[in-house]
Amino acid sequence: MISSITARAIVYNQYGEPKDEIKCHSYKINLENLKPDDIVVESIACPINPSDINQIQGVYPSKPPLSLTSLPNLNNPAAVTGNEGLFKVIAKGSNVNNFENGDWCIPKNVNFGTWCTHKSALNNEFIKIPKTISINEAATIAVNPSSAYQMLTYFEKLQPGDWFIQNGANSQVGRAAIQIAKKLGLNSLNIVRNRDNINELKNDLISLGATKVITEDDNNSKDFGKTIKSWLNGKEIKLGLNCVGGSSVTGLARKLGHDATLLTYGGMSMKPVILPTSLFIFKNLTAKGFWITGNITRFPNSRLETIEAVIKMMEDGDIVEPSYEETNVKISELTDDKLLEIFVNGLINSKQGKQLIKFE
Template sequence: MNSIFVPTFKKGSSSLSFRLLHNFRTMGTITAKAIVYPGYGEPEDVLETHSYEIPSPEALKNDEVLVKTLACPLNPSDINQIQGVYPSRPPISQTSLPGLTKPVAVCGNEGVFRVLGTGPGVTSLKPGDWCIPSKVNYGTWRSHAISAEAEFLRIPNDIPLKQAATMAVNTSSAYLMLTQFEKLQKGDWFIQNGGNSQVGRCAIQIAKSLGINSISIVRDRPELQKLIDELTALGATHVITEKQNTSKEFGKTIKGWTAGRPIKLGLNCVGGPNVAGMSRKLGKNAKLVTYGGMSMKPVMLPTSLFIFKNLTAVGFWITEMTKKDPELREKVINKVLELIKENALADINCTLNKVEPEKLTDLEFTDAFKQALCDSKSNGKQLITFE
């Protein structure tokens, strides 16, 4: 019997540890489900469910940790991994899950787990703790997992679930892009497109907490003012449309806002003519950081900006940055946790899709993810939750 379930039980409380112990005693083993793909392609064609038995916590080896997934987001890069067009991908292998009859990869790069049990040698995690994958490409679209302790990073278990599930990619990216490329001071300005993306929303809020002003470009829509009000409430200094972004006339309005202060940093996740218009608003010696290509168009930049304004255009990829400097991943996670604690980050704007694996067939489990992926195309960020 693994003793870790018992010590945290307090008499008279409905302690989580007690409930976990009880659940395991009554359930025996758990049937876990994972969304996998045996080859690259469009998600609707290649995704399938692999079901497998998770042993009871008593059977965990020395450094093993058994976790239950609480929530995992469906990010654009997850889709690119499934399509086989994202440079960093989990291997399609036969060994990543028990009971496989063919090589597969498990989908999902980020998410938050709750610890259900630990092997006797585990020191950094105990049942009831929350954790996130310590490295990229963990394969988070699954109900349960067992991995070595080093595969997980403990986080507080009293922060909003949506924040916890998305902090490792989007929030961390926004923080890194605002702090690693330009030494922005209080009162400085940055401009970004994709202002309504999760990264964009995080950048608005992080900038505000650092005293940095923002101009966010968003796509026009029927209820534009509602979105502008929402982003302004998050701390956006100004929100403009793509049409205003490409208008020469509107450039003067922006100069008025910044009172002649140069805009030092541009964050681009769209490309095409949008990024050309945005870059024209940058000051001399500014940096343009490209981190996404949502319009599927190339990054178009006027030649004059390089010659007369000494523009520097660079790329950002959190995977590479944190791979090169693993300590940075932990540092930025801690920074993001501080911001969450200070209430500097509003809860994430996304839809929760509750999935109960034990009540679903494999086909239904796969369909739940496919439906959420489909919704993410037109209804914003989707998260799968498992309770």
């Protein structure tokens, strides 16, 4: 058995433009004499999410501290990047009986620092993940599909046949919400940005289970409201999910029924949430924010309960694997410069599509 391995991690020492601030830090992990409750894990895959980027920029409310103790042998206080990712256990301490070598796991909490090749940590910092779902699903289960699940189930008691409405419906959260809603028997009214191949996108979302897909132009059109009313057939929309803000959320909110809840979970347009006063007064609208990270403390069992529910839906084929731009990395051939280059390119390319770094 190998007695030690070289671990590499992407770190930053100060906040700023992510591609300029990240660095690779390497250090040894001794596989012999592990602390009794520790496990050593090797990365299988990690995504680059908007919140990871916002953390390095220093603009995300939850961020790991810049500390000399984040990793061994640091010369300057640093934080390890990445909140989400899938690992496999490669060594365990003498007290560990809930994991075997080869088991898959994900971090139990955020700010774990998942952009790395290996990590040594307490076994209770991880949730075991069954190999009944794919690597890509497991590596990205904790943020996007989990947010969609909580937004659809924690705030309004929706019954089969009820409607919800969402903008940014082509986002990964939006696509997961469409599929989870279908499984729950809910109708979804989905708003997407217009594009040349809009029918292709509409058909794609309908094949996932969307009830109706409309464009932002439809959302902002008074006339189109009549068409939507005819679809609802007397029902009122009880829940709205907003990841865009600006005029998109104004149009979305106007379609909500009495006593509905509007959850804002993203601000992709970078514009404020603008809501007509009348909706609050005459329809008793409740508008609140949603943050899955905050829910870990607000609803203590939420992370585990949500992940178990989402795993079941993935196993049953109710949620299909999202698409990613994948970069494959051979850990045995890595250098510090190579790992850094991979993540810098991932950050640059993340504007074109969701990036997933896969290790082998």
